Amino acid sequence: MVEVRQAGGRSAVFDGLADDAMPTVEDVVRASVAGDRIASSILGEAGKFLGIGIGNLVNLLNPELVMLGGELEGAGTALLDPINSEVARMAVDKQCPRIVCTPSHPQSSAIGAAAVVLQDIFGLSSTRA
Numbered sequence: 331m332v333e334v335r336q337a338g339g340r341s342a343v344f345d346g347l348a349d350d351a352m353p354t355v356e357d358v359v360r361a362s363v364a365g366d367r368i369a370s371s372i373l374g375e376a377g378k379f380l381g382i383g384i385g386n387l388v389n390l391l392n393p394e395l396v397m398l399g400g401e402l403e404g405a406g407t408a409l410l411d412p413i414n415s416e417v418a419r420m421a422v423d424k425q426c427p428r429i430v431c432t433p434s435h436p437q438s439s440a441i442g443a444a445a446v447v448l449q450d451i452f453g454l455s456s457t458r459a
Contacts, residue, residue, distance in 0.1 A: 341368035355401035362408045373408040380409075381416025384429065388417055393427045397442075400434035 342361040343353045361369035384396055402409060410429060417426050435441065 342366045343369050343372070359401065359403075359405050363404055363406065370408040373405055374412050377409040377412030378416055381413040382420065384413060385417045385420030388427060389420065389422045392423075392425075396427050396429045398429070398431045399438055402431050403433050405431055 342364060343357050343366060347353060347357075358369045358372050362373050380398075387393070388396070398409075410431065413429055414426065417429065418424075
């Protein structure tokens with residue numbers, strides 16, 4: 331982002347920020363949703379690298395669902411499309427999980443951990459091999 335700003339790139343991401351301030355994830359998401367091409371490009375690049383990491387986890391854990399929360403909640407297709415492309419490219423068994431952005435919750439980690447334990451206790455099996 332520093333390079334964009336130094337090159338004189340115009341983006342709503344930088345509106346209202348001091349010259350030395352960095353925009354937040356929320357700033358980038360908001361600008362992307364408003365149609366800012368630079369913000370969408372930033373999310374696309376982030377999505378590519380997130381997709382590589384998620385692709386590795388998919389090959390290791392084979393989840394049915396991957397939930398991204400918090401600041402990424404409203405990012406939409408600018409983020410999810412590159413993530414899905416990378417995961418599909420990397421998936422060993424070519425079965426990709428559903429990947430969604432969700433609102434964060436203070437106990438998100440605890441809820442996810444409890445779901446894993448309940449699945450194990452009650453013997454709920456995945457429909458995927």
